[in-house]
Amino acid sequence: MSTILTARDLTVRYGDVVALEAVDVEVPRGTSIAVLGPNGSGKSTLFAAAVGLNTPVAGEITLGTDRIAYLPQQVAVEPMFPATVRDVVAMGRWGALGWRQRLSDRDRELVAQAMHALAVDHLAVRRLGELSGGQRQRALLAQVAAQDAELLLLDEPFTGVDRPTEETVRTLIGTWRDEGRTVMVATHDLARAARDYDLILALNRRLIAFGPAAETCTEEVLAATFAGHVARVGGLLIETEHRHPGAG
């Protein structure tokens, strides 16, 4: 199985704060990966490095595709941003087009499919700023879906969404994986991570573990990942609050 994302000795700093240190990982194509770690463990930094938003101080990160879709953790759009939901979703196609090339029929079809999959078709002519938090997240996910990407990086996509939306997104992630795409999802949901994804990537600035849930969801790995901030409640592992200062 070929590799779609490779990090070698990847080290990223924000000023004096080390966000990622000497991370080595090879992500196989066509898998779904839950990226686990406490706040500030470097999950967002790993995604940002993959799309070139930060410059490693050492090592490198390389991608086996230029068709990448990235949903940041929080997209803070101005409330009066002049774009309807359809405009926002269509922006997902702009990366595949030239700067002035018009949307083709295929592009419009992908936009329509993405809006339907995330159930935002009825919001098409509403301004993004007029939507609720959950509706806005669905529109942004539809933008990602419209990109028709090979590698999808979703940074905590379930934050602020209601239960039906959460289920819709989970189904979509499964569909993308079945279509042969690679989906990396930063999440805090340990139980779901073990159940729903092919592989677990446990981070705490350094790579703690990477592999199938059966090998990585051990108490030792999770204790190292969450630095002891994991509690067992009945049959569930629960992450308790823990944060490194400054790291993303």
Add this chain to the structure above:
Amino acid sequence: MESLLLDPFEADFMQNAALAAILVGVLCGTVGCFVVMRGTALLAESVAHGVLPGVAAAVLLTAGTSGDPHKAAILCGALAGGVLTAAGSAMILRRTRLREDTATAVMFVFMLALGVVLISRVDGFAVDLTSFLFGDVLSVPDWEVALTAGLAAVVLVTLWALYRPFVLVSFDRRRAASLGVPVERTELALMVLLAVAVVVGFTVVGALLVLGLLIAPPAAAALLTKRLPSMMAVSALIAAASGPLGLLVSWHFEVAAGASIVLVALAAFAVIAVLRPVR
């Protein structure tokens, strides 16, 4: 009624003023949409005042401490000052991780103080300073109208060509990066366009008031429209109409022309804000 509206424009200087004001209106009304949708009004204000040291340096270099400064050198100095202000703000932001408004304000006061220090070295700059701050639209020569038209055309063509990268970095720079947009270069290009709009605008309405044309028409248009292309069109229309209407106010009430143009644009915003249905 017809004479009230048309007679003032029989004078050549009023025709030039109206033409320059319309061109500046279209330019500021269009570029200003990116200022409003990015929430960077303070940066625009900073760039508007950042032209001051550039102007003062141009005066010192071309006229010494007395004598007549070279107008083209003043425009080049203003442009350099504006771009330097925007680039400096971006550099402070990147190196310090301060809040954007703090980084912008630091550069703003630095450029303003530098400008005042340089001005203090120039004899008899008080009159020129007044025209710098409040504009001199009634004495715009033919060549300056032509220059304004040329610069406006360059900015509008650039906006047309780079529309998608500009919208994407304004929407979310992280999403823009994942869509292959060179984020920092695109933001720099947007800053340069803003600086050009400010420089062209300050010759007509002055550095203090150019912000009014950059903000009021796009803000009014944002209340009426949902999509950027229509917002840009409505904003340009309001800003362009403010020019001749402001000149009429100035003519009939014998008040400052530049400030009258900006007040008309602000009045349009106020009327729309009050009359539009609340959503």
